[in-house]
Amino acid sequence: MQVFKLCLKVLKKNIPTMLIYIVVFLVVSLIMSSALSKEMQADTLFAQKKSNMAFISEESSPLIDGLKQELSKVANFVELPDEKEALQDALYFRSVSYILRIPEGFTESFMKGENVRLKKTTVPNSYSNTYIDLSINKYLNNARLYVRHIENISQESLVQHLKSDLSVNTSVELKNKSDKVGKHIYANYFFNYMSYSLLSVLILGMTALMLVFYNNDLRRRNACSPLSARSINLQFILASLLFTVITWMIMVAFCILYNWKNSFNLNTVYFMINSLVFAFCGASISFLIGNLVKSANAISAVTNVVTLGLCFISGVFVPLELLGDSVLKVASFTPTYWFVTGNNRIAKLAQFNHSDIEPVLSCMLIQLGFALAFFAVALVINKKRRFQ
Amino acid sequence: MFAHIFVNRLKCLLRDRETIFWTMMFPLLLAVFFNLALSNLNNGEIFKAIDIAVVDDNNYQYDQYFKVALDEASKGDDRLFNLTVTSKDNAEKLLNENKIAGYIVVEEPIKLVVNKSGMNQAIIKSFIDNYMQTVSSINSILLKNPAAQQELISSLSERQQYVKEVSGTNAEPNNILNYFYSLIAMACIYGCFFGMREVTDIQADISPLAARVNISPVHKLKAFIYSICASLVIHLFEIFILLMFLRFVLYVDFGPKTGYVLLTAFLGSVMGISFGAFVSAIVKKSENIKIAVLIGVSMTGSFLAGMMYQNMKYTIAQNAPVLSYLNPVNLLTDAFYSLYYYDTFSRYALNMGFLCIFIVIFSLGTYLIIRRRKYASL
Incomplete structure (x- = not known):
């Protein structure tokens, strides 16, 4: 050998x-x-981790408060000064992954049924951001149904309706094999x-x-x-x-x-x-x-x-x-x-x-x-x- | 004298194929690999329709709206689901064999059965949530305005996007870029192999060649500076090729400030070479040990700057910010990124400032170690 x-x-x-x-x-x-x-x-848990977001609103109205409340189900709010540099740094260091800006006059135009949009700045390719997008779109699309089909609905009752609508949830049955x-x-x-x-x-x-x-x-x-x-x-x-x-x-x-x-x-x-x-x-x-x-x-x-x-x-x-x-x-x-x-x-x-x-x-x-x-x-x- | 040393040194270095491979071909190859592996990431998520089943019972047949909604979502090329309508037993069997992501039972409220929680399952759940919430809205609208039924159905289909992306700066945020930027930074710090050779060839106690050079009637510092110029020229040329390759073949975006990008690459190259010289002067062991130290430092640096795993960079920046300023690879990567992403220069200037401090430390250290060495015997 x-x-x-x-x-x-x-x-x-x-x-x-x-x-x-x-x-x-x-x-x-x-x-x-x-x-x-x-x-x-x-990423794979149903109870998703809440992502951090900044919510910057240039106006305040019951509709926007309702939206913020709905978003609190999927996100934590982080207070940031409304300055360009600070916002850029926050995104860069991932202290927030999503910045939502509500332009002035949004509520008024929305209640008139006009086509208006919110502005977001995000960290790209982040799964958790998709949930925030979904949540906003869901809220506002449902709100739009009310605004369009019930004339002169007040913001307060709109928010009340949405709140009860959006609390409806699918029941999920998870077979115990899962964790394996x-x-x-x-x-x-x-x-x-x-x-x-x-x-x-x-x-x-x-x-x-x-x-x-x-x-x-x-x-x-x-x-x-x-x-x-x-x-x-x-x-x-x-x-x-x-x-x-x-x-x-x-x-x-x-x-x-x-x-x-x-x-x-x-x-x-x-x-x-x-x-x-x-x-x-x-x-x-x-x-x-x-x-x-x-x-x-x-x-x-x-x-x-x-x-x-x-x-x-x-x-x-x-x-x-x-x-x-x-x-x-x-x-x-x-x-x-x-x-x-x-x-x-x-x-x-x-x-x-x-x-x-x-x-x-x-x-x-x-x-x-x-x-x-x-x-x-x-x-x-x-x-x-x-x-x- | 300068021309003589410079030209001959140039020839010498260019014939060293191994160093040329590591400093030029290796980064180029890595760039190609990165491009192959990552190019798809920016073209949006690749979504494949999810296989689901729905239990075919009276409830399902009776619930016309839900049936229509599911059918809508399972039609067309960009459909969300591949739907199977089947019995409960069969659905259970499909789920056990992992043929479907989950199955739906129509009851009050609608139930989703899954065997694990994942992205696909979350999408199904969110689809059903959405459906039920809209139904709830419709019901309460119809209570107040029963006449609206027809219009309601038509306005249901036109769902709107209510958020639009505005970039925080003029540049699109782009995750992939960091990989390429850290690659350039790695290529820069790989200049250390040139720096190491320069010191090896000038310190009489390390190589016979250096012993010969030392007895020639040329001032040692001059000889050293002239020949390190040759190294710098070659390395700068290599980095330039890499930048060209990235920009014009792989279409990597560097932002509009081309002059500053070149300046950064230049300083990076100087830093790399001086780093190699410094390590070579300070580590008085065999060449293998020196190479091991150089590779160890540059690879750890690249890893911490996010070359292998991008989020590493953010983890460091959040948890140990000092470390991100002590890592020259990260400084370079960050400098490229801030040129691309930020409108202001403050971040860029900070990075470059730290980089210059590194260059000064390395050069001064090298100078202090190799000056005035005299040998009684070798």
Whole structure:
């Protein structure tokens, strides 16, 4: 087992560099996955978190007071001085996400049935703002019905009517399965991020290994040793697999330790299987890169370009739902895409019947296919390069 | 003498392909990745119709208005729902298999059954809320004015938008821009690799080349300044290419103040190079350690400035405002953003002021460490 031992020695020498990557990635993925999963959970609750808004009114009337009262169901009011700079800063630092301005003369024109509008300034792309918009539109549209069809309705009685109308609510029945599904958001993000760190560390380790082994002088020396080529290759593969599995284990262990409470269920098992399959895929990608890269200097460049590229287009850093169709088409030719898709499907699993599991399995099979394909290409290149 | 050192240094640096890759190609590649991943975010939310079911019983068939409202919402290309009308058992089954987001039971009041709470479920609920509240309004109007029934129905369909977006400034608020701005800031601070090389090649105890340079009859400070000029020219050129690429290929908006954007990039580049020189002078360890420190600082800085996760920047600004001024990457990002977003210059000036302080500290530190070094033996 000389070759095997040598491999481990080479890998051991590279532990410091890899450790930096592992630690940095773990810290970043822990921060990111908990931040994002918190954000997701806040968005998904029925009792939505109230967002902060500034309500600036240039006039006051019962109608506007009614509106403000209605808005207090979805927002907290923050007092701000009506100065441009202060308002800009407030939006910028997110102390409010929505500024509503009611222009002077609004009530009068509205009561006459004219087409008038309120002005808003917002932090873009914020879900909670949609609720404020909805709430305002609902209030004023209903008010418009009254104004149009009951002549000379007074503001006070209008507000009274609206108040009772808008207190009507849908009753919602939430089946108790619910919290079980939400529990996996964290693991889902963590495992998605793991594709980045796992791939980086695997490429680093494998290329370091191969730069040593495929050094021409060393290869010639090894070729005339009494060990058969088969035994050398087998030991080499064994060492790479061991390295892959250990890297995988370290990362999974962190997830379980950090997420101890929600870890003991079938979903976690599937997450682990999926990531193990991806780890093998990553190993064969690294094997291919190791065959292509000729100098130590190029390793870090290639590592970064490959891992960042794969992760950006296939939904690791930016969720799949937000990617464009054309990007997704390209992404479906990468194993990371199928890994992430698999994870997202696992996170939603609540039952483990054959029909539920099947889509997850197909994701894993596709990754295995990729692993074989990369490995085959690497072997062909390897054969051509031999003893040049 | 200046021309000689400058030109040869230029050649020297341009042949260092690794540094050129990290300082120029890497930011360009990242910009492409950002663009691929984020371009869709600004084109509005991608809404896909929600699958729902409604329980087909007497109540549902009897409630004509609700039926019409649901049908309306499930028709056309921009429909809200994909509606299945089915039995209660089947609806329950569909829900368990996650084929639908929820199902509706028509009773008093209307009930929505879901198995989790999410965006889609909130939309369904809000749709039903809206319907019931409008019905309540209509009922109370009809009590007072029974003649209005026909008109009411027609005015129901014309719902209005009552709020319009006015920007706080002349610029549209845009979330994606921060990613690109922090990317430029990262490219600027990556100038540190040039700064590091300059110090490595002038300190006789670090490299043989520097030992040779030191015994030449040129004043050390002059030789250092001339060759760092070459670094600065190359790096500025790289940043310029990045800015051009962002502006004219990826259409990233920098606002109207082009001159100031270039000034910011210039100062950023100076800051990056002086930062690298400073770290290289102060860390007396192997080159690998120096690189690790440089990458560590610039990546942490970029992370805190929101390059990987935009909200990080706001979290820092709210919870630890001091940190946002101690982070040169954030200062640069913020400077670009305030040029784009604000009409006034106060914020921009503040950022640039802090940036200049950093440049002075780094340059002065480097100068004090590398001046007048004499070696008895090497």
